[in-house]
Amino acid sequence: MNNPNMNHVAGIILGGGKGTRLFPLTKERSKPAVPLAGKYRLVDIPVSNCINSGIKKIFVITQFNSESLNRSVYETYKFDHFSHGYIRILAAEQSMESKEWLQGTADAIRKNIKHISADMNVRYCMILSGDQLYKMDYNQIISKHKESSADVTIALTVVDKAKASEFGLAMVDDKGDITAFTEKPKDTSLIKSYYIPSSVKQSEGLSPDKDYVLANMGIYLFSKDYLCELMESTDEADFGKHIIPSLLGKKKLTGFFHNAYWEDIGTIRAFYEANIKLTSPSPQISFYDTEHPIYAQPLFLPPTRLEQCDIRDSLISDGCNVHKVSINRSVIGVRSIINRNTSITDSIIMGADYYETRETGKEGQIKLGIGNNCVIERAIIDKNAYIGNNVKIINQEKSDYREGDGYLIKDGIVVVEKGAVIPDGTVI
Numbered sequence: 001m002n003n004p005n006m007n008h009v010a011g012i013i014l015g016g017g018k019g020t021r022l023f024p025l026t027k028e029r030s031k032p033a034v035p036l037a038g039k040y041r042l043v044d045i046p047v048s049n050c051i052n053s054g055i056k057k058i059f060v061i062t063q064f065n066s067e068s069l070n071r072s073v074y075e076t077y078k079f080d081h082f083s084h085g086y087i088r089i090l091a092a093e094q095s096m097e098s099k100e101w102l103q104g105t106a107d108a109i110r111k112n113i114k115h116i117s118a119d120m121n122v123r124y125c126m127i128l129s130g131d132q133l134y135k136m137d138y139n140q141i142i143s144k145h146k147e148s149s150a151d152v153t154i155a156l157t158v159v160d161k162a163k164a165s166e167f168g169l170a171m172v173d174d175k176g177d178i179t180a181f182t183e184k185p186k187d188t189s190l191i192k193s194y195y196i197p198s199s200v201k202q203s204e205g206l207s208p209d210k211d212y213v214l215a216n217m218g219i220y221l222f223s224k225d226y227l228c229e230l231m232e233s234t235d236e237a238d239f240g241k242h243i244i245p246s247l248l249g250k251k252k253l254t255g256f257f258h259n260a261y262w263e264d265i266g267t268i269r270a271f272y273e274a275n276i277k278l279t280s281p282s283p284q285i286s287f288y289d290t291e292h293p294i295y296a297q298p299l300f301l302p303p304t305r306l307e308q309c310d311i312r313d314s315l316i317s318d319g320c321n322v323h324k325v326s327i328n329r330s331v332i333g334v335r336s337i338i339n340r341n342t343s344i345t346d347s348i349i350m351g352a353d354y355y356e357t358r359e360t361g362k363e364g365q366i367k368l369g370i371g372n373n374c375v376i377e378r379a380i381i382d383k384n385a386y387i388g389n390n391v392k393i394i395n396q397e398k399s400d401y402r403e404g405d406g407y408l409i410k411d412g413i414v415v416v417e418k419g420a421v422i423p424d425g426t427v428i
Helices: 004-008 044-052 067-076 105-110 138-148 161-166 188-192 198-203 224-233 239-247 268-277
Strands: 009-014 057-062 086-091 124-129 132-134 152-160 168-172 178-183 212-223 253-257 262-264 305-307 310-312 321-323 326-328 343-345 375-377 379-381 401-404 407-410 413-416
Touching: 004 009, 004 138, 009 044, 009 105, 009 138, 044 057, 044 124, 044 132, 057 067, 067 086, 105 224, 105 239, 124 138, 124 224, 132 212, 138 152, 138 212, 138 253, 152 161, 152 168, 152 239, 161 188, 161 212, 178 239, 178 253, 212 224, 212 239, 212 253, 262 268, 268 379, 268 413, 375 379
Parallel strands: 009 057, 009 124, 057 086, 152 253, 305 321, 310 326, 326 343, 343 375, 379 413
Antiparallel strands: 124 212, 132 262, 152 212, 168 178, 168 212, 401 407, 407 413
16 A cells, blocks of 8 residues: 655665675675575565555665675666655765764664755655565554654564574563563573463464564664654664663654564575475465565566476576476576486575676586586575586585585585586585
């Protein structure tokens, strides 16, 4: 539902830090630039949510390895002159006021507040994360913010207690106002104090036999005036760690409950599992929803060519050449080249940024893509990889963590790095 008043709302997408939890996928790119679901990037999720909600004043704050993200956003999202919309890249900069790089989520806003506040028509600022998978109509959180007369509205979602230490946790009263907040607690007794009561589990249709907590989604809504005031009055670096706890009891903090699918995909395991789940017949989030589409850079690629293949429960992107292979529960990215008698299972193949030609390829060297007679299981193959013939990427030693030449095993998942060369006959 698009609301004309959304012209007064700015969406601010945080590009994040070094992305160490997603390394090596972030070795040469920022987190929001990491490929997703074959043809998208993580940044396409919050940008699409903004557009679908009628928010067309969007800022993307970047710092680390930001070239590909900046280029992708610039080439993908262009608003016409009559829409009063824009998407602007705010790259980390040094100035006379500050000679340090961005130190956290709040610091990123503070050092860019002069650019964000320059639009006099903006009245509300929606702060968003660039490494999450979800769909949300932001009109709803804005309505909740106005109705409750909140100083800050924070999006919350239910997560299992097993993940409690990964997120900021909140307690709310009967009105939905936040009464307690702690950032990524490790103490078991403290986590237990944040368990959702049985009465709430029953009303929300949650299993009575499991324990849940309310997790901070990293989505914050402020009035622009209050955000500017707050950034001027404090030098704290992070919203979850510092700002939100400091406001408890002093300002009205309201929770907005998101009861649909949401996944923080800031780790290799979470990223891998979220992608593989998209191959199921009825995934929890759909990229085929015409009412709430996910937008991506138009690549103008030819149709994928499939030659005598056995493909089951998989996503195959545009521009691929796949010859006599077996693919099961896998995501195949754009321009993927997969050669004969290769088997791919439970894996993410990110594809390539280009096609290899006679001029770019070299005689006698491994060709771009995946060679003949390969076996790939439970792996992520980053873009532009050169994988030879008779290669097995199967985590043969069942390692949880191991570094190798051109690859890294993390959480038991083999990640082949962008542009890596894996010689013929290699077994990983």
